[in-house]
Amino acid sequence: MAEFVCKLGDASGRVFEQVETALTEAEARQRLAERGFYVYSIKKHLGFITKFRRSSTSRLVRGQDFLIFNQQFNTLIKAGLPILSALDLLAERAAAPKLRPILGEVRGRVRNGSLLSEALSAQGVFPPVYTTSVMAGERSGNLSGVLDQYIAYQRTSSNFISRLKNILIYPAILVTMTVLVLSYLVTFAVPKFAELYDQLHVELPMATRIVLAISLPLRNYIFVFVGVLAAGGFLMYLWLRSDHGALVVDRLKPKVPLIGEIWLKAQIAQFVRTLSTLLAGGTPLVSALDTSSEAMGSRLIATSVRDAAARVREGVPLHTALEGTKVIPDLALEMIEVGEASGALAPMLSSVAEFYEQEVDMKLGAILAWIEPAILVIMACVVAFILIALYLPMFSLTTGSMQG
Numbered sequence: 001m002a003e004f005v006c007k008l009g010d011a012s013g014r015v016f017e018q019v020e021t022a023l024t025e026a027e028a029r030q031r032l033a034e035r036g037f038y039v040y041s042i043k044k045h046l047g048f049i050t051k052f053r054r055s056s057t058s059r060l061v062r063g064q065d066f067l068i069f070n071q072q073f074n075t076l077i078k079a080g081l082p083i084l085s086a087l088d089l090l091a092e093r094a095a096a097p098k099l100r101p102i103l104g105e106v107r108g109r110v111r112n113g114s115l116l117s118e119a120l121s122a123q124g125v126f127p128p129v130y131t132t133s134v135m136a137g138e139r140s141g142n143l144s145g146v147l148d149q150y151i152a153y154q155r156t157s158s159n160f161i162s163r164l165k166n167i168l169i170y171p172a173i174l175v176t177m178t179v180l181v182l183s184y185l186v187t188f189a190v191p192k193f194a195e196l197y198d199q200l201h202v203e204l205p206m207a208t209r210i211v212l213a214i215s216l217p218l219r220n221y222i223f224v225f226v227g228v229l230a231a232g233g234f235l236m237y238l239w240l241r242s243d244h245g246a247l248v249v250d251r252l253k254p255k256v257p258l259i260g261e262i263w264l265k266a267q268i269a270q271f272v273r274t275l276s277t278l279l280a281g282g283t284p285l286v287s288a289l290d291t292s293s294e295a296m297g298s299r300l301i302a303t304s305v306r307d308a309a310a311r312v313r314e315g316v317p318l319h320t321a322l323e324g325t326k327v328i329p330d331l332a333l334e335m336i337e338v339g340e341a342s343g344a345l346a347p348m349l350s351s352v353a354e355f356y357e358q359e360v361d362m363k364l365g366a367i368l369a370w371i372e373p374a375i376l377v378i379m380a381c382v383v384a385f386i387l388i389a390l391y392l393p394m395f396s397l398t399t400g401s402m403q404g
Contacts, residue, residue, distance in 0.1 A: 004028045009038035018122050021294055023306070031290060035135075065096030067154050069103075074147040083143075084110055116143075129153075129274055132291040136282040146281040153277040157270070160357050164266070167364055171371055178379040185386050187222060190215035193390045207389035243299060250300030262363050267301045268332060269356035276349035286313050300327065318345070332356070 006020050006028065022028035025042050032039050069090065076086035087107040094100050102123055109119035117135035120126045130150060137146030194212050197204060204212070218225060239245035254260040274295050278288035289309035296302040304325035311321035319337040322328045328336075332352050339348025 004042045004044055006032060006042050007040040008032060009040060018118060019124060063158055065099055069094055069099055070147060070151050074144055074151065077144050083116055128291050128294040129278065132278060132283055132287065133281045140282040149277055149280045153273060157273065163361055164364065167368055171368055171375060174372065174375045181383060186215045187219045190390065191219050197393050202393045205392045208392055211386055211389040246299040247303060250298050258367055262360055265356045266360045267298045268328060269353045269360060271296060271301055271305060272332065272349045273353035276346045276353060279346040285318065
């Protein structure tokens with residue numbers, strides 16, 4: 001995905017600039033035209049600088065702060081305050097101090113005649129799903145209802161992610177402790193025993209020779225090993241940040257036994273819940289698909305959704321377009337087909353999301369119930385093997401001295 005600086009005009013004659021994310025300049029131009037904008041010029045943005053600034057600013061706004069802001073903003077709108085008055089109030093008294101200057105910039109753009117959705121999008125720190133939902137709310141005249149939908153989406157998504165993180169905390173601690181214990185044994189304990197046995201001229205058993213053959217080179221070249229590992233990790237990080245690298249890895253993830261299926265279903269749940277939220281807020285299907293693709297962290301799902309959006313634009317039903325991607329599971333396709341036929345696509349998508357979220361939660365919990373004791377057993381076996389291998393020569397030395 002690339003970023004383009006677009007000079008636009010609207011039906012009221014207002015001219016402004018905003019950043020649009022798309023694969024090509026032609027795609028960005030087409031999206032903007034579909035939204036009713038007049039496109040004067042499109043230039044490719046200096047992506048690295050923009051992404052750095054946007055990511056650093058995004059880190060200032062935590063998810064909980066964003067949720068509280070939306071709740072406060074929606075409450076003020078429901079109370080009858082104009083949008084500008086609500087922004088005036090929140091720009092000075094928002095619960096998150098770091099959010100206040102951003103809201104101040106939004107307020108300034110709205111005061112100068114920009115739509116709220118345009119002012120939010122120009123900041124570059126709000127999710128595409130949010131700005132698109134706000135745009136749909138403005139066009140339908142039901143901004144408060146759309147914000148209710150988005151707040152519910154935000155809560156559900158946050159709870160789902162929190163549950164996954166909580167499930168993974170204990171295995172992560174076990175793995176970290178295993179690495180620390182093994183690092184200590186390999187870099188400090190084993191070399192001391194090696195020096196002792198070398199001075200005593202003890203004949204070493206096979207297990208001890210294996211441990212020393214692995215440990216001593218690691219200790220002697222620890223800095224080289226760490227440097228190579230760090231450089232390899234950095235290069236891997238850069239490759240994964242690229243569209244090609246992320247897409248290659250994403251195509252491999254579903255093929256990983258056990259974990260691959262869970263990962264895919266978690267991504268599908270995120271996609272259908274995002275799409276459901278946008279449709280329930282009044283966003284047209286094609287625009288909702290485009291925005292959903294931008295909101296996805298997986299390049300595989302994002303690319304598949306964009307392909308499906310192109311087919312839907314040509315008149316193909318949603319379930320048929322998604323079936324052509326070979327990514328969406330059959331059960332989800334069947335439920336989406338029923339939702340289209342019954343005219344209740346958004347509620348059906350919400351049901352699909354709930355189904356897959358529960359399945360991911362259940363399967364991940366079941367797998368981790370076995371993984372946790374497995375990690376403990378493996379850790380105990382490895383540490384026991386190293387300790388036994390280190391002390392075996394002492395047993396031989398003691399036996400020999402007793403016989404002598």
